[in-house]
Amino acid sequence: MEYNQNHVLVAGFAQFPKGTPIFELYKVLGCILIIDKENDVIEDATFTFLADTTRNFISSIVKGKCIKNGIDDVIKEVEIRFIVPGQRAVVQSIIAAYERYCDYKSRHFLREGKTDIS
Incomplete structure (x- = not known):
């Protein structure tokens, strides 16, 4: 996928539950979203998981969703x-x-002097 000026990349992190095998390996999970800021649609997503299947599955759930x-x-x-x-x-x-x-x-919208961020 190609990205343009309308796309922004954001990331969020959370700790895995202590006592689980994945906590012992990673401790923290990252969620990286690429969002089209013009229509608030998640264009791409990835998660910091070991298994491709897991990463691909969860990404498929969030891709294409409008979060307006x-x-x-x-x-x-x-x-x-x-x-x-x-x-x-x-x-x-x-x-x-x-x-x-x-x-x-x-x-972003405050800098542009707008009053409605939708």
Whole structure:
């Protein structure tokens, strides 16, 4: 995929649950989202997982989702379809990336003197 000026990359991180094998390997999970800031659609996503299958599966859940009205629908789908011991860390990393994106949009629009960030 090619990216352009409308795309921004945001990242969020969360700690895996202590006592799980994945915590012993990684400790922290990263969620990296590339979002089209013009339409608030997640164009690409990756997660710092060992197995390609796991990374590809969770990425497929979030890719293409519009987050203009929030992230709740994405989180619900992750909770329904991604049943692993580190599920909560995945959810938290997505929320952290989304919050970073919202902060960016707020700052970006304030600099431009706009009053509505939608």
